[in-house]
Amino acid sequence: xxxxxxxxxxxxxxxAVDDVSLKLGSGVVGLVGHNGAGKTTLMQLVAxxxxxxxxxxxxxxxxxxxxxxAMRRRLGFLPQEFGVYPxxxxxxxMQYFAALKGVRxxxxxxxxxxxxxxxxxxxxxxxxxxGGMRRRLGIAQALLNDPDILIVDEPTAGLDPEERLxxxxxxxxxxxxxxxxxxxxxxxxxxxxxxxxAIMRKGRLLALETPDAILQRARGQVWQASxxxxxxxxxxxxxxxxxxxxxxxxxxxxxxxxGLPVAGAQAVEPTLEEALMAQRYALxxxxxxxx
Amino acid sequence: MNALQILALNEVRVRLRRLxxxxxxxxxxxxxxxAIADPADGITMMVIDKKRVLYTxxxxxxxxxxxxxxxxxxxxxxxxxxRVADDLQSGMGAVIGATGASNGLLVLGRWLGxxxxxxxxxxxxxxxxxxxxxLRGEGPIQLLVYLQTYALMLLPIISYAAGxxxxxxxxxxxxxxxxxxxxxxxxxxxxxxxxxxxxxxxxVWPMFFDFSGLSVAVNSLREHFETTDxxxxxxxxxxxxxxxxxxxxxxxxxxxxxxxxxLAMSLLLLAPAALFFHRYSPDRVxxxxxxxxxxxxxxxxxxxxxxxxxxxxxxxAMRVPGFAGEVLAEVALVLSMSPSVAxxxxxxxxxxxxxxxxVLPGVMTGAVAVWGVVVCGIVPRDWQNGADAMTGxxxxxxxxxxxxxxxxxxxxxxxxxxxALRWSADAPVRAVAALAGVLALASAASLLGGxxxxxxLFLALFLFTWYIALNSPKEAAxxxxxxxxxxxxxxxxxxxxxxxxxxxxxxxxxxxxx
Numbered sequence: 001x002x003x004x005x006x007x008x009x010x011x012x013x014x015x016a017v018d019d020v021s022l023k024l025g026s027g028v029v030g031l032v033g034h035n036g037a038g039k040t041t042l043m044q045l046v047a048x049x050x051x052x053x054x055x056x057x058x059x060x061x062x063x064x065x066x067x068x069x070a071m072r073r074r075l076g077f078l079p080q081e082f083g084v085y086p087x088x089x090x091x092x093x094m095q096y097f098a099a100l101k102g103v104r105x106x107x108x109x110x111x112x113x114x115x116x117x118x119x120x121x122x123x124x125x126x127x128x129x130x131g132g133m134r135r136r137l138g139i140a141q142a143l144l145n146d147p148d149i150l151i152v153d154e155p156t157a158g159l160d161p162e163e164r165l166x167x168x169x170x171x172x173x174x175x176x177x178x179x180x181x182x183x184x185x186x187x188x189x190x191x192x193x194x195x196x197x198a199i200m201r202k203g204r205l206l207a208l209e210t211p212d213a214i215l216q217r218a219r220g221q222v223w224q225a226s227x228x229x230x231x232x233x234x235x236x237x238x239x240x241x242x243x244x245x246x247x248x249x250x251x252x253x254x255x256x257x258x259g260l261p262v263a264g265a266q267a268v269e270p271t272l273e274e275a276l277m278a279q280r281y282a283l284x285x286x287x288x289x290x291x
Numbered sequence: 292m293n294a295l296q297i298l299a300l301n302e303v304r305v306r307l308r309r310l311x312x313x314x315x316x317x318x319x320x321x322x323x324x325x326a327i328a329d330p331a332d333g334i335t336m337m338v339i340d341k342k343r344v345l346y347t348x349x350x351x352x353x354x355x356x357x358x359x360x361x362x363x364x365x366x367x368x369x370x371x372x373x374r375v376a377d378d379l380q381s382g383m384g385a386v387i388g389a390t391g392a393s394n395g396l397l398v399l400g401r402w403l404g405x406x407x408x409x410x411x412x413x414x415x416x417x418x419x420x421x422x423x424x425x426l427r428g429e430g431p432i433q434l435l436v437y438l439q440t441y442a443l444m445l446l447p448i449i450s451y452a453a454g455x456x457x458x459x460x461x462x463x464x465x466x467x468x469x470x471x472x473x474x475x476x477x478x479x480x481x482x483x484x485x486x487x488x489x490x491x492x493x494x495v496w497p498m499f500f501d502f503s504g505l506s507v508a509v510n511s512l513r514e515h516f517e518t519t520d521x522x523x524x525x526x527x528x529x530x531x532x533x534x535x536x537x538x539x540x541x542x543x544x545x546x547x548x549x550x551x552x553x554l555a556m557s558l559l560l561l562a563p564a565a566l567f568f569h570r571y572s573p574d575r576v577x578x579x580x581x582x583x584x585x586x587x588x589x590x591x592x593x594x595x596x597x598x599x600x601x602x603x604x605x606x607x608a609m610r611v612p613g614f615a616g617e618v619l620a621e622v623a624l625v626l627s628m629s630p631s632v633a634x635x636x637x638x639x640x641x642x643x644x645x646x647x648x649x650v651l652p653g654v655m656t657g658a659v660a661v662w663g664v665v666v667c668g669i670v671p672r673d674w675q676n677g678a679d680a681m682t683g684x685x686x687x688x689x690x691x692x693x694x695x696x697x698x699x700x701x702x703x704x705x706x707x708x709x710x711a712l713r714w715s716a717d718a719p720v721r722a723v724a725a726l727a728g729v730l731a732l733a734s735a736a737s738l739l740g741g742x743x744x745x746x747x748l749f750l751a752l753f754l755f756t757w758y759i760a761l762n763s764p765k766e767a768a769x770x771x772x773x774x775x776x777x778x779x780x781x782x783x784x785x786x787x788x789x790x791x792x793x794x795x796x797x798x799x800x801x802x803x804x805x
Contacts, residue, residue: 138386
């Protein structure tokens with residue numbers, strides 16, 4: 001469905017995307033990486049907002065760099081910063097985007113507003129919406145043209161836990177028949193819904209794997225231990241500490257390390273976030289190996 | 292409705308529900324009432340060959356259409372501008388750019404919406420003119436005459452203003468204040484066509500490039516009355532002197548042809564607007580907060596000596612206690628963000644201090660224009676840069692911020708205040724006029740900036756008034772800071788009162804937001 005071939009994007013001296021190649025079919029793909037890893041730039045390239053400095057992007061075999069409309073007609077896009085016009089109601093916002101996307105059926109707008117639980121608020125000014133409601137309105141506009149590709153950038157930023165769960169479920173359901181690319185640096189957002197994770201660091205694609213594969217590789221590399229507070233200070237500089245919780249005079253640690261880090265440490269089942277950290281995927285700079 | 296209609300309707304809706312629209316509508320109605328003076332007061336709207344033109348339908352349509360054209364041709368652009376900046380700021384731009392809507396559809400929709408929106412102002416202006424005709428008219432109301440004249444004079448200028456707004460918004464480097472200033476110069480330049488027509492009666496070509504239609508109108512009047520001695524606006528006349536009537540059939544086929552061609556030319560602007568549309572590509576256009584950096588870096592490099600002088604200001608502001616320190620911090624922020632403003636302030640201060648007294652009106656004219664362009668951005672700045680909540684939560688809150696920013700506007704008017712000081716010995720009325728004007732303009736900038744959360748409404752009204760004032764050197768009411776030397780005690784009092792009202796309204800608005 002979507003293929004990137006040696007795609008690079010350079011802003012003056014900065015290589016924001018560096019020689020990325022990948023092929024994606026339907027399903028939810030999580031695009032993860034640290035801040036500044038190049039996720040947003042890569043999504044802008046796929047969304048045809050920006051043109052790559054080198055390489056090509058194909059959608060169903062068509063070069064969308066040369067023919068961006070081939071993508072735009074079948075694309076739904078929700079950027080990280082999705083504001084609303086302060087003077088329009090939710091319905092008017094949807095009508096506006098429907099016009100831009102060539103959607104003529106008013107029933108489609110009603111259906112989508114119902115889908116995202118906004119039908120009761122359709123005639124309210126969108127500017128009065130909470131952050132979660134705005135995001136829902138954003139996803140509704142992205143779905144107006146029944147897109148084959150849905151790109152959402154940091155979809156859960158600023159949402160409360162309930163909205164976040166609702167959003168994840170919605171994206172997961174959409175991924176049954178479409179390609180949904182979710183960019184985030186919050187790993188739990190994609191942990192339960194993404195079939196594959198594309199991991200970026202410093203503009204490069206480090207891996208495109210299933211979450212299970214990443215977890216499998218990290219097993220035996222994440223340890224739990226309880227150490228003295230004084231000992232913790234010494235350990236902190238030697239090991240990649242994932243979590244530390246003080247409990248009286250002791251510090252409960254979770255550490256990423258290829259071998260037994262301290263006597264008495266126990267190997268534990270890693271979370272996906274820990275697995276990524278253990279494999280240095282979520283760091284902008286690799287951590288120096290322990291002595 | 293088809294896509295084009297929805298896009299155009301959206302443009303109208305988005306703007307119609309802004310407070311700036313209401314303020315601009317009130318300004319339009321007020322201008323109409325000021326322009327169509329009551330002859331019983333010894334002032335009239337139109338004089339030809341020293342004879343007062345009777346207030347018939349053709350005369351009122353002619354005069355009001357031109358005044359409306361001057362205003363909407365300039366203010367209309369600024370009212371329509373900024374849609375792309377809004378889209379970028381809100382993030383909607385990325386969504387729009389990623390849709391399948393063609394450049395042509397987007398451009399046409401925005402242009403059509405802009406024209407429709409400005410037509411609402413035309414209707415308001417026409418309504419006010421008809422009301423004044425009923426009150427002060429000297430002939431029957433002939434609606435068809437009004438509609439003909441308004442269509443002939445206003446359609447090309449409105450289409451041009453809307454076309455420029457779309458074109459400038461669609462070309463990355465013109466999205467910001469550079470585009471605003473460039474348009475003002477273009478607007479002024481079209482009056483060159485009028486000079487061309489007056490000096491060379493046989494020349495037709497300049498009239499095609501005069502979107503305001505003034506040159507066509509002057510040419511038509513000259514063909515009828517064989518004179519170029521016209522005055523449009525508020526002019527004194529001899530009540531015992533003769534009067535004259537503009538014929539109902541003033542417009543010739545030639546005039547209609549020229550205006551139709553000018554209208555067609557305004558549509559040509561849409562071609563480059565569609566061709567060069569950035570489609571919100573981050574490669575070509577960026578939000579305000581991100582956009583400023585490169586320019587600032589360039590300005591910093593070019594104006595390094597100025598930047599060095601300005602650098603200690605924030606530190607100094609920290610050491611100055613109380614409100615004065617806050618005002619200094621505000622001034623420091625303005626100067627640090629734009630070293631070119633610091634350079635202009637320094638140059639203006641030097642010129643105001645050392646220039647010969649005969650040159651001071653010129654110094655004042657230039658200095659007030661630069662100052663107006665600078666201060667209109669102070670109040671909306673926090674909102675536009677996403678710092679509104681942060682600075683509103685500082686001690687004293689929104690109200691103190693309003694007072695701080697208003698005071699900073701005055702401090703930045705240092706060259707104007709120096710000129711006022713130098714005038715105070717020889718021309719006290721002129722000096723007070725300068726003070727009253729600075730106070731009124733600073734208050735208006737703060738009020739409109741706060742109400743609209745943008746700088747363009749003030750900028751449009753200010754530049755329009757400034758330009759008209761320059762061309763009406765004998766009109767006391769328009770002598771905004773005394774640069775024409777025409778201000779009277781009454782006009783100074785009026786400016787002072789207007790300033791106080793604007794200040795109080797701004798203060799009340801900030802208290803309501805607090």
